[in-house]
Amino acid sequence: MASQESTIRDLVEEKGRVFEKFGLTPMQGRIVAWFTISDTPEKTFDELVKYFRASKSSISSSLNYLLQNKIIDYRTISAKRKRYFFITDSFFRIYFEKVLENVVELKEYVINTVSMRTPEHPEVSEKILKWIGNANMFQESIEKTLAEIGRDKI
Numbered sequence: 001m002a003s004q005e006s007t008i009r010d011l012v013e014e015k016g017r018v019f020e021k022f023g024l025t026p027m028q029g030r031i032v033a034w035f036t037i038s039d040t041p042e043k044t045f046d047e048l049v050k051y052f053r054a055s056k057s058s059i060s061s062s063l064n065y066l067l068q069n070k071i072i073d074y075r076t077i078s079a080k081r082k083r084y085f086f087i088t089d090s091f092f093r094i095y096f097e098k099v100l101e102n103v104v105e106l107k108e109y110v111i112n113t114v115s116m117r118t119p120e121h122p123e124v125s126e127k128i129l130k131w132i133g134n135a136n137m138f139q140e141s142i143e144k145t146l147a148e149i150g151r152d153k154i
Contacts, residue, residue, distance in 0.1 A: 012034045019032045044082045045060070
């Protein structure tokens with residue numbers, strides 16, 4: 001049994017680093033990873049503190065961020081004074097929205113940059129205009145994906 005726990009902990013670490021690439025802190029990423037790996041769909045605050053051997057404040061601030069960003073949610077059971085946290089289906093929608101914001105910001109920057117260029121080196125301006133065209137296609141794809149995700153509410 002100890003080796004299974006070790007394997008799960010290794011997976012939580014590995015997959016947690018993947019979630020870090022999406023802008024989560026190490027603890028936030030590991031919490032999300034544990035929710036995706038663990039068979040038990042809900043976790044209490046105390047279970048999270050115990051599993052991660054982390055301070056209550058570290059777990060609390062990570063949970064608050066994940067709650068605010070709707071990556072996790074919680075429910076309560078009457079007569080029990082605990083919150084039961086669970087992962088939502090919003091993670092990729094939230095991630096794609098952030099990617100879309102970054103693409104729009106990058107396009108604005110590039111458009112401003114190309115408009116300031118002199119006609120002296122048109123080949124550079126042509127490359128930049130291609131970037132804008134590619135960014136437009138990418139933006140359309142993300143917007144279409146977000147619309148599909150919005151229709152596919154669970």
